[in-house]
Amino acid sequence: MSCEERKKQKIMRVKIVTGHYGTGKTEFSVSLAMKMAAEGKKVALADLDIVNVYFRSRERADLLEQAGIHVISSSLGHQSTLDLPAISAEIRGPIHDTTTEVILDVGGDMAGTNALVNFKKDVEESGYELLYVINSHRPETSTLEGALKHLDGIEMVSGLKVSGLVVNSHFLRDTTAQDILEGYALAQRVKEERGIPIRYISGIPSALADLPKDLEGEQVEVGMYMREDWM
Amino acid sequence: MAKVLMKGNEAIGAAAINAGCKYFFGYPITPQSELPEYMSRELPKHGGVFLQAESEVAAINMVYGAAGSGVRVMTSSSSPGIALKQEGISYIAGAELPCVIVNIVRGGPGLGGIQPAQSDYFQATRGGGNGDYRLIVYAPSNLQELVDFMQLAFHKADYYRNPVMVMGDGMIGQMMEPVEIKKMDEDNLPEKDWATTGTGGKRKPNIINSLYLAPDVLEDHNEHLERKYKTIEENEQRYENHQLEDAEVVIVAYGTTARIAKTAIENLEKKGIKAGMIRPITLWPFPEVAFKELDEKTKDLLVVEMSMGQMIDDVKIVNEGKRDVHFVGRSGGMIPTPQLIEDAVMKIVEGRK
Known part of the structure; x- marks a missing residue:
């Protein structure tokens, strides 16, 4: 696919994953990175989460690096226990490297989006997709108003425009196609309001398998990478 | 309420509000800061008051005051913050007031770390505060239990006039799980005729206090507390x-x-x-x-x-x-x-x- 074609389809090399906290941004980011790496792409995953120190993608650095994914987090390394807002400037490398697919896993809510502002110029130069994760099972984003409120807040803080929606409604391992369809219905209403297309649908494989075939958006199998087996 | 996906810390807040908690006094600390954040946003919508105190010591003493007036009140913190609250907890136990204290435990001693731990068991069950006193301590192992125990904690606190602690490690506070917040039946609670709500000129003032200077009176008080703790030991063991x-x-x-x-x-x-x-x-x-x-x-x-x-x-x-x-x-x-x-x-x- 040529660069022009990619732009037309709004498929960009740099993908920024945002959303209300707890919607599943990190699980989606890690799953998408693993999917793209499996497709033979050169992938870099940057963990921009400086809001919360639990369940960040850097915790899975070993697994991701084994899959050939370049993991970038704090300038002080992946030490998961550091409660410091130190983001590595190393992120700029892959953003400007036209051969690398980049996923920026941004922290939750408007507060988490602040970390993105540092890299606004870079992503505007490289071109980007700003993805907004929707999980209708989260009380704060279960309604259209709630989903729009967080979407608008993230656009306001980042100064960037959301270009695609990610449907990620789930109940962990108990997720059914019905759960995903509820999220899909909410995403459609967001699309009607803001004209933003549904870019991805993510879920556990068993739930995705039961979905109707004509849905909008690329499907991403969630690997439950962030969930320990005993959870 | 239908099943929703919540993070432990915010589920505690939602469950507390559902249980009729109207007052929250606290001070932020990782890994439980989402809880005061949630309360600051949600409590005012439910006619309650959230107040970020200047310290953990101030927060627990605000709880002491509010509990004395008979309302449902709570505070939360993590390990070193709970250590700071111990004096107030002992006073509240001595004055026999109901309140709920949430500890989302992180590694210690001292400032320790910010990742999950269970090293506050002694602090919770032996008391970091002074004197012969006990807390009922609930230790949920999943988020459904966590939300169920929040109302239970308020209920038992009122029933026994005793502070109750809900203790989870950092993982319980941070993990996400589906929960259903239900309302339990609370018909059997005694009237709070001890609360300082104003005499209306009709009765003697109620006094909230933990100071008993006469040793024989303090011993009577200790024996009264001990009888209460024995009753709790007989009736409240859960496993x-x-x-x-x-x-x-x-x-x-x-x-x-x-x-x-x-x-x-x-x-x-x-x-x-x-x-x-x-x-x-x-x-x-x-x-x-x-x-x-x-x-x-x-x-x-x-x-x-x-x-x-x-x-x-x-x-x-x-x-x-x-x-x-x-x-x-x-x-x-x-x-x-x-x-x-x-x-x-x-x-x-x-x-x-």
């Missing part, structure tokens, strides 16, 4: 038994650790080794009844904690020397793996041969 029948080794674990132990027990079963578990749900009163019902075949107890070993003392007390008591754990914010527990059980079983 879960898991596959105790024919178990060679019984694991004793609570909270997140009990979930890891369950996975270990499943894996051991596949290897033909029968292990079971007693999961204390109340850390005080410690569920000694559970140990009286153990199978004759059980020769060993394996205590698993996210600490260097604190609950093991209570296990040894209730075991009365009948079985060998072993320990395995991780500390400092490291989380035990099922493998660690399996290896510890295997070592016990093989050592017996």
